[in-house]
Amino acid sequence: MEFTANTTYYQELQNxxxxxxxxxxxxxxxxxxxxxxxxxxxxxxxxxxxxxNGLGQYNNGSTIEVFGNCQEAxxxxxxxxxIIIHGNCGDACGYGMRGGRIxxxxxxxxxxxxxxxxxMDKFPxxxxxxxxxxxxxxxxAGGLIAILGNGAQGKMPCSYFCGTGMHGxxxxxxxxxxxxxxxxxxxxxEMTEQDREELTPHIEDYCKYFGLNAKEILSNRxxxxxxxxNSGYNQLYTFE
Amino acid sequence: xxxxEGQVRIPAGxxxxxxxxxxxxxENGERIIKSISTxxxxxxxxxxxxxxxxxxxxxKNDYAFHIFYDSNRAKDECETYLKENFDIIAMAKIPxxxxxxxxxxxxxxxxxxxxxxxVLAFSQLDEKEFVVRKVIHANHNIKGAYIFSSGKNVGVxxxxxxxxxxxxxxxxxxxxxxxxxxxxxxxxxxxxxxxxAHPFALLDTTVVHNGEISSYDANRRFIxxxxxxxxxxxxxxxxxxxxxxxxRRIGLNYSEIANVIAAPFWSTIEKKPEEEKKRLTYLxxxxxxxxxxxxxxxxxxFEGGMMALNDxxxxxxxxxxxxxxxxxIASEECAIRIMQPEFDKIYAPRGGxxxxxxxxxxxxxx
Numbered sequence: 364m365e366f367t368a369n370t371t372y373y374q375e376l377q378n379x380x381x382x383x384x385x386x387x388x389x390x391x392x393x394x395x396x397x398x399x400x401x402x403x404x405x406x407x408x409x410x411x412x413x414x415x416n417g418l419g420q421y422n423n424g425s426t427i428e429v430f431g432n433c434q435e436a437x438x439x440x441x442x443x444x445x446i447i448i449h450g451n452c453g454d455a456c457g458y459g460m461r462g463g464r465i466x467x468x469x470x471x472x473x474x475x476x477x478x479x480x481x482x483m484d485k486f487p488x489x490x491x492x493x494x495x496x497x498x499x500x501x502x503x504a505g506g507l508i509a510i511l512g513n514g515a516q517g518k519m520p521c522s523y524f525c526g527t528g529m530h531g532x533x534x535x536x537x538x539x540x541x542x543x544x545x546x547x548x549x550x551x552x553e554m555t556e557q558d559r560e561e562l563t564p565h566i567e568d569y570c571k572y573f574g575l576n577a578k579e580i581l582s583n584r585x586x587x588x589x590x591x592x593n594s595g596y597n598q599l600y601t602f603e
Numbered sequence: 604x605x606x607x608e609g610q611v612r613i614p615a616g617x618x619x620x621x622x623x624x625x626x627x628x629x630e631n632g633e634r635i636i637k638s639i640s641t642x643x644x645x646x647x648x649x650x651x652x653x654x655x656x657x658x659x660x661x662x663k664n665d666y667a668f669h670i671f672y673d674s675n676r677a678k679d680e681c682e683t684y685l686k687e688n689f690d691i692i693a694m695a696k697i698p699x700x701x702x703x704x705x706x707x708x709x710x711x712x713x714x715x716x717x718x719x720x721x722v723l724a725f726s727q728l729d730e731k732e733f734v735v736r737k738v739i740h741a742n743h744n745i746k747g748a749y750i751f752s753s754g755k756n757v758g759v760x761x762x763x764x765x766x767x768x769x770x771x772x773x774x775x776x777x778x779x780x781x782x783x784x785x786x787x788x789x790x791x792x793x794x795x796x797x798x799x800a801h802p803f804a805l806l807d808t809t810v811v812h813n814g815e816i817s818s819y820d821a822n823r824r825f826i827x828x829x830x831x832x833x834x835x836x837x838x839x840x841x842x843x844x845x846x847x848x849x850x851r852r853i854g855l856n857y858s859e860i861a862n863v864i865a866a867p868f869w870s871t872i873e874k875k876p877e878e879e880k881k882r883l884t885y886l887x888x889x890x891x892x893x894x895x896x897x898x899x900x901x902x903x904x905f906e907g908g909m910m911a912l913n914d915x916x917x918x919x920x921x922x923x924x925x926x927x928x929x930x931x932i933a934s935e936e937c938a939i940r941i942m943q944p945e946f947d948k949i950y951a952p953r954g955g956x957x958x959x960x961x962x963x964x965x966x967x968x969x
Contacts, residue, residue, distance in 0.1 A: 395937025413937045435920050473917045
């Protein structure tokens, strides 16, 4: 079913969506209506315009494709499903996410992927085509973040305080030189074959969504950030 | 008894939006009202307001005072004070329309004034400092009177209510401005007095602010040493005085002001080239008490320009869109897309990095 949002208040729009049994939901002319796709599990959303705060919060298996930019708190605490953004994304994307994937064609704002975590079969993935703001992957506890650095001219594709307090998971950055100035909780190494294997299926899907060439992207130089076991944080969250 | 602002401290959430025409083109208040209404849920109906630049071309050389009065007694007392210090060129009620959601309005008057030359000469102050002192004196000492706008060719319009309702109430479709800023307020604990709404203004400096600054008291103690009086105890009032102090009295430009109030971390300064490191270190040390911490995104309006600034950690959202000679800035992208669907460039400025806009020629950027 197709809806036109324009300046409809988000509550009314949400009621219309909830009262619709269709699996396919198309919304045109979105102007910042909040919480679209929140806590849904079996829908396919196609959104045109500017998606409002809290897009796909608690998403539990829906596919949400946005043709436009997104605002703040995309995929907050999401559990499964895919969010695909043909544009840029605002701050605090993927906060506390514990499953599912977010694909962003352009840039992401500050505090992306803070405290993502993996649990049993749940493994969250955040792929960003462009650059990221400060505090990328702060307190990262699990899952995978990859920043592909389009537009960064080979420089480190994220800003200050990347991976501060990181104690699990993996951040992969495309850049020509080893990133420096990272916090002591982070170890940096060149991407290994094993890392590449882990990354490849997600990059292939990313390229499928945005019409790009996975081989070309993967042929670049990548660095991998993992938690430093000597930083002390590992004891806070593990019971070895 | 209901405590007013100034008697109780009020933290605030909020939404901001702005339009700036670099070519000096003017537009009325309809689009900025539409813009702020898309962020309705960032406000809670306890404050909304607008600042508009270039709206009084017929009185462009006079100070335009907008004043709230709680009572006729306050009005008499304030007018007596004004007449002792200023030549009142014109005065009138500010036109409003009855609005079902705007209630308990005070009396709202507008005066175009010039300092009395004899009094000004006797004070041995420069004209702007004279006006500032009189405004602060009135706000601090005259109970029930509040001068909430005091610049030349600029006007602040604010009230308790949702901003879109406030815009309709003040009939902003009748004002033509080259620069608009707007604010929707979400105080978490407020008596909802009109004076506490944004923008806060002193001379031609106006500030709208989304956030809550945790350095309020440190900033207040410092700024009050220089004759300012933070009577409303809201953080935005303090930011307004800080900007006025650093710009008008110290002579810093807006980029330097941003480096003071949203100074980079020492660890960030450390990585800068030598000259820049020296400059930033000087500003942090010289004005350490004016570092503003905690989340904020602000729009500072001034004669011929506007500055948008986020706190250095960027704890509030802000997006900037440029289309031809017009720049749109708001807390949320939807609020600028509703005014202008397509942009030449759209981006989110980094924390602590100001966006400074000025009129193409004759702008007063410094």
